Amino acid sequence: MSGPVLILGATSGMARAVARSFAEAGHPIQLAARDINRLDDDADDLRTRYGVDVTLHAFDALATDTHAAFVEGLDLPQIAICAVGAMGDQDQSAADPLGAAMVIRSNFEGPASILAHLANAMEARGSGTLVGISSVAGDRGRASNYVYGSAKAGFTAFLSGLRNRLARKGVHVVTVLPGFVRTAMTDGMDLPGPLTADPEEVGTAILKAVEKQKNIIYTRPIWRVVMAVIRNIPEPIFKKTSL
């Protein structure tokens, strides 16, 4: 089975790695992003390395009123992976509610909207896989990034509900919870080595999760343990920590 794979938010470092993993496995790739001019070299890379067909699609996650038409205009993919998201700056988000709204819209509203449209189309067809890249930041709100985290928490819950709804309709939903990943998003941050994945690792993990129909994956797997601990710290103690 090597049907087409749609990658939403394709300009990110993680999306590039995910595209490579699926192209290497022989899937044709549909790359979607706001500025498709930025995707030309990446498309050439996938064609040159793996000899797969690559198409480019203009897509604005925040323009939710265009999503229905976007999905209709698409050769409906076998697998759709949403890598849309923006970390934003927590201090700015805390100080400026409008900025916070943008972070919430790009991490929750936009991704949820496009996956909802894709879910309906796949449900009608009776097959498909949806992959949402959320974040461990959504597992518990922390002072350092709770605006981003809360949006991801919403997205994680959305994916969980979608999976539940579609479980008997032939459509599978994978929730991906990356911890730290070395990408442009984390440039300049001091990341702890053992907890930090390369984008390639995430790409491989997502390919495997899709092939094995996993529900929820953490990359790296150690994050499952780390977050279990963090989730279970009693609130009276948690509120005084700075994690």
Next chain:
Amino acid sequence: MTRLGGWGRFPLAECKVVTARSEADVRAAIKAAPLIARGNGRAYGDAALNTGQTLDMTGMDRMLSFDGGVLVAEAGVLLGDIIHTFLPRGWFPWVTPGTKYVSLGGAIAADVHGKNHHLDGSFRSCVDWIDLMGPDGSVTRVTPSDDLYDWTIGGMGLTGVILRAQIRLRQVETAWISQETRALTSVQETLDAFEETQDVPYSVAWIDCSDGPHHGHSLLLLGRHARADELPEHRRPLEVRRKGKLPVPFGAPPFIFRGLWLRAMNGIYWRRGAKRAGTSLVNWDSYFYPLDALANWNRLYGRNGFVQFQCALPEETAAAGLKELMDTIAAAQTGSVLSVLKRFGPQSGHVSFPMPGYTLALDFPANERSLALMQTLDQITLAHGGRFYLAKDARMPEAVAKADPRAEAFAAMRKQAGLTEKFTSLQSERLGL
């Protein structure tokens, strides 16, 4: 800030690392501060270190087109990626160094050489053009007819940032090498064998520089790409498997570099090779990249890291020079596990390392004793009209580098073109390039 080193992990320096993922990123970095571009960090010393700004190019790793053996790719693509992509289609790099983990940009900047230098030249001979970003952020496509091409190939990233290049690959029938091993017992015998086998595409010798009974013993490894009809029938000729890497998890204690141990190691290696002398089929990965099978083998040398000494000697003085170098190394008993001897063909470019003659490469643990020994080796090399490989260098004094008149010419060219302030590494500062 990141604590960064070359492959030898000596010296280490706190560097500000900036990652480039696009041409625009490189332009912004050049505008921001002086820098040196860094590929996959396989240069041994401080050639890709700049404390103010080291520009990590591994994020620019796109392959842009491939047609009939001609590849256009960004500078951060690794040679190993090229092999994994195109060897199954019957193409192999024209020239490859001893590791497949070098980036395309790094291979060009160091003008790396391989076991086929005597016939096919250095990496330069497969490079059609280079897109180079200059100090003002503009991009120039330099070709062999441009003077800048000759300064850039072998120029250690000091002429600008290499963004992408077009290279030619060679067509092969199989992923296998037909290898002949000869066990030889002296330097002269080894040199004679090199001369006699000039028409064999690949040749390299491992030579014992210790002070034991095996001093001067060598294994000469000759190779050529095997034809499909030479393989056993069950082998798929172009099958390329991704091999796992054995990790070297911690630094080995320094005492293993004392003479006795080394003598024993080299002796065992030679006897084993001698026993297996003859012709055999070897997988491309084991033939070209035996050390790549050990992830982080550089850690074998322990916490303090190691330094490599690699010099080239002209044909006329090679025999005498090698003898003196090897005798000096043996007498010093600091030990060198890997001593590699190789025939070089003609010279090319303005600053490339190879010259017609021989090159000798050795590893030493980074300590005062080896550093002192290397100063002596510098002088022996210079006395025989030789020169040094900047990709391996971590410690040469400026005067030694400047004994090569090309170094002064390079520095002058850089100054005149306004490159000196913009593109600098710890190495270029140390050597006054």
